[in-house]
Amino acid sequence: MALEPHLTSMADDGKLHIVMVPWLVFGYMIPYLELTKLVAQKGHKVSFVSTAKNIDRLPKLPPSLSSLLNFVKLPLPLTENLPENADANSDLPYDKVQYLKITFDSMQESMAHFLEASDPDWLLYDFAPYWLGPIAAKLNISSAFFTIMIAACMGFLGPSSAVVHENDDRNKAGDYTVPPKWVSFPSTVAFRLYEVLRMTDSFMGNDSGVSNLHHLAASAKGCDVLAVRSCSEFEPEWLQVLEEIHEKPIFPVGQLPTTAYDEGDDDNNKDARREMKEWLDKQDKGSMVYVAFGSDAKPTQHELTEIALGLELSQLPFFWVLRKRRGLVDTELIELLDGFEERTKGVGVICTSWVPQLKILSHDLVGGFLTHSGWSSVVEAIQFERDLILLTCLADHGLNARLLEEKKIAYSIPRDERDRSFTRDSVAESLRLVIVDEERDVYRDRVKEMKGLFGSRDKQERFAVAEEMSSSSEVSEESSEVVLLVIGGGARRRRMRRV
Missing domain, CATH: 3.40.50.2000 (Glycogen Phosphorylase B;)
Incomplete structure (x- = not known):
């Protein structure tokens, strides 16, 4: 298996090495790429992991960041029912996407091998590789489930423990058309019946054996912290819901507006x-x-x-x-x-x-x-x-x-x-x-x-992702959305903290 060059921890020179693993969907990879840029602009190393085909069709990034970005191309195994060269959702009809998830699950060994070899300080992963949280914990790597969903979506879907242990009392389509019991404020955020009926496999599962809802819940359960594509000015009440139902640190990383990319000169x-x-x-x-x-x-x-x-x-x-x-x-x-x-x-x-x-x-x-x-x-x-x-x-x-x-x-x-x-x-x-x-x-x-x-690009810059500070630093009173990956007293396990 061909891997990119070995990368060691950035702790010795005061910088971090962070691994990003998005799901194989362009609409997911781009927010991860935007966050990657923000991290690299702070001088930290980032390994962006995906398949060769997906990485090759990503937009080009500024040359100034090239020394800090490591695009890791892991091979997508050949599996039954998945057409050849189908490396992303967009390559497949809706009913075939389940087989892409099955194939992605078979990459656990190669992902674990890369993480062990590269020894990163932090791992940020998406909902599909829900198995990465436990792998990171076993390797003593701090992990964040970075969901590209907004807080309202994650809050509506509910506590991870209820889904993982199958004691969520929502068991029919109509249950998802009203706000859940853990939402204590007035809200109209819920699915329409036709939306639930269109994607029953997301709630009940399919040939992959694991529903999308279970993927999300297991990802949230297995991480150290939950990073959300949101900000407190936009949906503060839903961020509070997340803190209450997941009982772990919740960090809004901003809206991550898409920036202009080089379109090529052909x-x-x-x-x-x-x-x-x-x-x-x-x-x-x-x-x-x-x-x-x-x-x-x-x-x-x-x-x-x-x-x-x-x-x-x-x-x-x-x-x-x-x-x-x-x-x-x-x-x-x-x-x-x-x-x-x-x-x-x-x-x-x-x-x-x-x-x-x-x-x-x-x-x-x-x-x-x-x-x-x-x-x-x-x-x-x-x-x-x-x-x-x-x-x-x-x-x-x-x-x-x-x-x-x-x-x-x-x-x-x-x-x-x-x-x-x-x-x-x-x-x-x-x-x-x-x-x-x-x-x-x-x-x-x-x-x-x-x-x-x-x-606002200036506002997004305030989301100082992966900024180092010592454990003795004073915590400022800036916006609650600023996210810091904090090195605590030289400990191998890192802490994520909001200031």
Whole structure:
């Protein structure tokens, strides 16, 4: 097995060595990469662990950080039912993702071997490798479960002990459509029935033998501390819930807004960017709908048709990043209605390849963003003051949407509570309500209020991740979100502390 060069502990020179292990999803890897950058900017060494294919398709990082970053390429074993070269969720149809989790579980030995050889000070791991916490403890390595979910999502899912020991009294779909008993304040954060029914495997399990809910609970149970993609100004009550139900240190690491990356200089990219800019520059300021559902979500054929006709009915210009399939093994291609592109020529653009989302959202003509409500997309929209229209798909999307709705930051397209269907009329009406009609000011004002919290690079810099301080240092009274990995009196086991 080929591993990257051996790395020793950074304790002798006053710097840390931190290992990051994200789940094999682009929307998970990018927040981990943003946190990696913040750690490296403090002068600490970071080993970012994933498969070769995933690391090779990550955006390029600043050359100034190259000496501090070690991208560790561990081979993904060949296993039954997992297609070849399927290294990420986006390479697979939804029903095949369970086999990627099974394969990832088979990497326990290679992960343990790397951790033992590299001897890091801290391990930050995602929900899928729930087995890493116990491995780190056995090797005397401090560990943090860094979840890219917001505090409201983790708080709603509940105490890890209840799930791990199977004594959670939520045993039917309807139980997840109301706030749980451990939430003592008024809240609308809960799944819709259609969201629960769409992903029963996440609660009950599948061929992998371990449900997503169990993955999350076991990850939280096995770590020393829980790091959350959140901040106290945004959801203080949910951070308090996490402290109460997990009974261990909880550290919000900020919203981790996506930063601009080098897109490469190939001629195809240049031509595409030029054509896109020419079209964008012809539109009226604040009038366009940007439509994208992330790297993993894919609407059904019926949903695709209703979205398309809804966009047409709205009479708003649009830029739609359309994903017709999830990986090469996906045989259920979705297609636009015949004549749609011809009818909307000059009004809308359909793009079926990768686009620089940050550059599009930063353009003044974008008035609203129709999204699946994945949190990275939400943060990117708010940092550019773009109004949010939501159409949830899977995973934590529904809980994200409820919190955004509750705070009047976004509007969800109305759907049937049981079969999740929606109509072209509801799409058109929702888009116009948020982007054109008088009601838009409610959402626009709230997004504007949130911009500084979600998009400020200066504010994110305050999350001084992996900053060293001695055990005798005074604790300052700065914001409660600042996270320190503290070296306590030269002890091999590190402590994480908030100041």
